[in-house]
Amino acid sequence: MRVRKNEQLRKRIFSIVFGSDTREGRLFDLILLVTILLSIGSVFLESISSLRIKYLPYILVAEWIFTILFTIEYILRIYSSERPMRYILSFYGLIDLIAILPTYISLLFGGAHYLVVVRAFCLLRVFRILKMSRYLYEGNILRRALQSSMYKITVFITSVVALVTIVGTLMYIIEGDKSGFTSIPVSIYWAIVTITTVGYGDISPQTPLGQFLASILMVIGYGIIAVPTGIVSVEMARATDEARKKCPFCKASVYPESASYCSNCGKRLINEETTG
Numbered sequence: 001m002r003v004r005k006n007e008q009l010r011k012r013i014f015s016i017v018f019g020s021d022t023r024e025g026r027l028f029d030l031i032l033l034v035t036i037l038l039s040i041g042s043v044f045l046e047s048i049s050s051l052r053i054k055y056l057p058y059i060l061v062a063e064w065i066f067t068i069l070f071t072i073e074y075i076l077r078i079y080s081s082e083r084p085m086r087y088i089l090s091f092y093g094l095i096d097l098i099a100i101l102p103t104y105i106s107l108l109f110g111g112a113h114y115l116v117v118v119r120a121f122c123l124l125r126v127f128r129i130l131k132m133s134r135y136l137y138e139g140n141i142l143r144r145a146l147q148s149s150m151y152k153i154t155v156f157i158t159s160v161v162a163l164v165t166i167v168g169t170l171m172y173i174i175e176g177d178k179s180g181f182t183s184i185p186v187s188i189y190w191a192i193v194t195i196t197t198v199g200y201g202d203i204s205p206q207t208p209l210g211q212f213l214a215s216i217l218m219v220i221g222y223g224i225i226a227v228p229t230g231i232v233s234v235e236m237a238r239a240t241d242e243a244r245k246k247c248p249f250c251k252a253s254v255y256p257e258s259a260s261y262c263s264n265c266g267k268r269l270i271n272e273e274t275t276g
Helices: 002-017 023-046 049-080 084-088 091-105 112-129 133-175 184-195 208-243
Strands: none
Touching: 002 023, 002 049, 023 049, 049 084, 049 091, 084 091, 133 184, 133 208, 184 208
């Protein structure tokens, strides 16, 4: 009998902390989101020196209250899960764990509690709570596009790193200490600032040859900026096309998805809403 009651309690807790279809579940999630915002806000307030001096004890008490609440929530999620390790190792499970660790770590290392801003990732639950399936759909397209772009961007970044290393070394040889290029790492730093068109101006070449090399690097920088954008854009278009509804006859993409006829072959499409 006691085992049965515990099982019922576990299922009840699960429907509240994981579900958003019930009134209690939605209320729990909304309260959780508000608590996350208040917790992040307390960290922001503490970073303001005038408020920190005046209200530090109250802010610390509030932060510990928030941390205890999030700890209880984390324990309840583990307790109510049928497969606790699956939740612990999931994306939200890791975020929930990271969200409560900074305050406890601050007992050993001062200032670590500022890392509680990672709780902002927990706000991603708002898409599930508010049933924003369209945003989740678009988010999946973006995720697939970034995954497909990863290898190309990795090769691109590796090439850029090699380029700035070579140019930085050349600039160190050409300019030397007199122009502020005191070492190869400092010269590479200048090359990165230049190729990204940031241009801090803290170091600049003085010799004609150095200025010529800098000019070439600046021109290359404008072209380099467009490369990762183009890579991601192509993959975004491809992922969007793959995610679209396909015509069962010619396999062409159907747009808009509510269309009754295929714009490519002209055949009538089977609408799930009308057949269901």
